[in-house]
Amino acid sequence: MSGVADATTTTRPSWMTASGIRTLVREHPMVPLVGLLALLVALSEVIRPGIVSPNWAGVLLRGAVPLAILAACQTITMLTAGIDLSVGAVASMSGFLVATLVGDTGLVLAIVIALAVSALVGLVNGIGAGVFKVHPLIMTLGMSLVVLGLANVWQVMRVQTGSGVPTEFRQLGANLFFGFIPVNLLLFVPLALLVIFTLNRTGFGRLLYAIGDNPVASRLSGAKSWQVLAVLYLISGVLAGIAGFLFSGLTNTASVTLADSALLPSVAAAVIGGTSIFGGRGTYSGTIIGALILTVISSILSSLGYPEAVRQILFGSMIVFVAAAYTRITTD
Amino acid sequence: MTDSPPLVEMKNMNVTFGGVHAVEDVSIDLRPGEILGLVGGNGAGKSTLIKTLSGAQKPDSGQIFINGNPATIDNPRDAKALGVETIYQTLALAENIDAPGNMFLGRELVTRLGTLDDSAMEDASRRVMGRLNPKFENFKTPVTSLSGGQRQSVAIARAVHFNARILIMDEPTAALGPAETEQVRELMRQLKREGIGIILISHDIHDVFDLSDRISVMLQGRLVGTVNREDVTMDEVLAMIIVGKQPGELTSTDLADLHG
Numbered sequence: 001m002s003g004v005a006d007a008t009t010t011t012r013p014s015w016m017t018a019s020g021i022r023t024l025v026r027e028h029p030m031v032p033l034v035g036l037l038a039l040l041v042a043l044s045e046v047i048r049p050g051i052v053s054p055n056w057a058g059v060l061l062r063g064a065v066p067l068a069i070l071a072a073c074q075t076i077t078m079l080t081a082g083i084d085l086s087v088g089a090v091a092s093m094s095g096f097l098v099a100t101l102v103g104d105t106g107l108v109l110a111i112v113i114a115l116a117v118s119a120l121v122g123l124v125n126g127i128g129a130g131v132f133k134v135h136p137l138i139m140t141l142g143m144s145l146v147v148l149g150l151a152n153v154w155q156v157m158r159v160q161t162g163s164g165v166p167t168e169f170r171q172l173g174a175n176l177f178f179g180f181i182p183v184n185l186l187l188f189v190p191l192a193l194l195v196i197f198t199l200n201r202t203g204f205g206r207l208l209y210a211i212g213d214n215p216v217a218s219r220l221s222g223a224k225s226w227q228v229l230a231v232l233y234l235i236s237g238v239l240a241g242i243a244g245f246l247f248s249g250l251t252n253t254a255s256v257t258l259a260d261s262a263l264l265p266s267v268a269a270a271v272i273g274g275t276s277i278f279g280g281r282g283t284y285s286g287t288i289i290g291a292l293i294l295t296v297i298s299s300i301l302s303s304l305g306y307p308e309a310v311r312q313i314l315f316g317s318m319i320v321f322v323a324a325a326y327t328r329i330t331t332d
Numbered sequence: 333m334t335d336s337p338p339l340v341e342m343k344n345m346n347v348t349f350g351g352v353h354a355v356e357d358v359s360i361d362l363r364p365g366e367i368l369g370l371v372g373g374n375g376a377g378k379s380t381l382i383k384t385l386s387g388a389q390k391p392d393s394g395q396i397f398i399n400g401n402p403a404t405i406d407n408p409r410d411a412k413a414l415g416v417e418t419i420y421q422t423l424a425l426a427e428n429i430d431a432p433g434n435m436f437l438g439r440e441l442v443t444r445l446g447t448l449d450d451s452a453m454e455d456a457s458r459r460v461m462g463r464l465n466p467k468f469e470n471f472k473t474p475v476t477s478l479s480g481g482q483r484q485s486v487a488i489a490r491a492v493h494f495n496a497r498i499l500i501m502d503e504p505t506a507a508l509g510p511a512e513t514e515q516v517r518e519l520m521r522q523l524k525r526e527g528i529g530i531i532l533i534s535h536d537i538h539d540v541f542d543l544s545d546r547i548s549v550m551l552q553g554r555l556v557g558t559v560n561r562e563d564v565t566m567d568e569v570l571a572m573i574i575v576g577k578q579p580g581e582l583t584s585t586d587l588a589d590l591h592g
Contacts, residue, residue, distance in 0.1 A: 197447075202442075202446065202448060203442060203448060205448075206429070206448060207437075207438065209426065209428065209429060210426040210429060210433075210437055210438075213426035217424035217425055217437065218437060220408060220418075220420070221438035221439070221490075222409055222438045222439065280426070280428045281428055
């Protein structure tokens with residue numbers, strides 16, 4: 001194509017220059033994200049012609065939804081310059097609790113108990129981070145071990161037969177309407193809208209951005225940041241608990257380590273989606289695209305026959321690379 | 333001046349850190365519509381003294397009266413409730429949030445549904461800003477892209493909107509260029525016209541001399557004295573800051589020393 005050679009000699013459009021790309025990423029972060037997603041879908045089609053179909057898209061979307069919910073936990077906590085590393089353990093525990101309780105208590109009570117425990121773990125995280133000023137990284141990492149340990153104790157106490165995952169969870173987490181619309185969207189779409197609405201349109205959301213942006217300013221302006229953090233991590237815990245239902249339904253498995261492998265991707269999805277780990281900047285819509293991008297990459301890797309380890313290496317590298325790139329782009 | 337009680341009266345304030353007497357028996361007062369310059373070298377105790385008024389530091393002893401009434405100020409929230417607002421050197425703005433968002437940070441206006449009322453916040457910001465700095469137009473951009481003077485305007489507008497009667501300004505022009513400094517000075521004159529009392533802490537003796545009605549000088553934790561700006565020369569104030577002598581006590585040797 002001769003056009004490529006011409007492009008260097010003629011005046012480039014503004015988005016092709018370094019500063020143009022910077023402005024684009026800074027002011028319209030969704031454009032490059034959606035572009036990358038489209039590129040990856042196209043790449044999937046190139047690698048396996050004919051693979052892109054409504055069913056393929058539905059299956060990917062179905063897998064991206066629980067990841068996107070866990071990534072919501074990372075997004076909202078990262079806005080305050082925090083992080084929630086307990087989401088993997090909480091999600092596993094929540095799915096496991098329901099599976100082990102449902103036979104005795106019925107579905108509704110089992111769900112209530114699982115979410116209450118998830119909320120409690122989140123509240124402890126929030127109080128640790130907000131009141132006792134333990135860094136969220138340490139606080140939530142510690143709590144993830146506590147949760148895993150308690151789940152193990154619970155596992156020993158309950159003798160389990162079968163997977164125990166309730167049929168309702170399997171239908172919600174794994175089924176597709178008409179073979180291509182994931183049923184879990186029924187839960188996810190309202191949830192995602194609620195998260196986006198809270199971040200953009202409520203005082204609580206505004207404070208999350210402000211606390212991550214300038215904690216001193218928020219304190220001096222009279223905001224009680226410990227209360228905000230306590231509520232924030234509680235919400236994060238509940239979201240992780242909900243994601244656990246979908247994970248257990250999707251895989252028809254209840255295990256105390258089920259969602260552990262989703263922890264790193266949940267951080268990656270938020271970071272790739274443009275949420276700054278230093279706080280104050282990010283959107284949940286970006287994170288959702290980030291989760292989709294990771295899911296498509298996973299699918300490409302597995303269709304090429306690469307093992308799980310390759311995926312881990314790639315995701316880890318992407319977090320580092322993207323975080324570094326965003327820092328360069330958004331600071332002058 | 334008038335018979336009305338001073339806006340602020342701080343009597344016999346003492347603050348110690350371990351064995352160090354950071355503020356020793358200092359009394360100052362501030363009247364409505366007045367700018368009181370508070371000057372002194374590094375470590376003179378002026379910031380510590382003022383922190384007892386803004387609620388950031390507890391005094392060991394001393395009394396604070398606001399509008400003639402004894403006041404207990406234990407934290408910044410108490411100070412705000414009494415109409416005392418501090419404009420910090422670092423301005424304390426959230427960089428990625430716009431001017432109205434910053435003005436209402438932690439005190440957001442909401443609609444009946446409980447959602448943020450951005451248009452009401454912008455209107456209120458425009459009203460206050462129209463009074464203070466009519467040229468300000470950047471209501472939709474994050475404050476990180478504003479100039480130093482504009483950011484100063486946002487911080488001051490926030491204080492004024494929430495009915496501050498007493499403003500503490502700590503080095504308000506330290507980081508600004510000449511044009512911006514003039515903008516902030518104009519802002520302070522406007523606040524004065526509205527009857528707000530300002531305590532101006534500054535290293536810049538020119539700033540203090542141009543703007544203040546009275547000047548309080550501190551040296552090594554003690555108050556050297558408070559003088560009317562009209563009664564003194566800049567040299568006399570410098571002498572108070574450096575050698576701690578009242579204008580009347582100055583000798584020609586002291587003055588000669590000052591100028592090296």
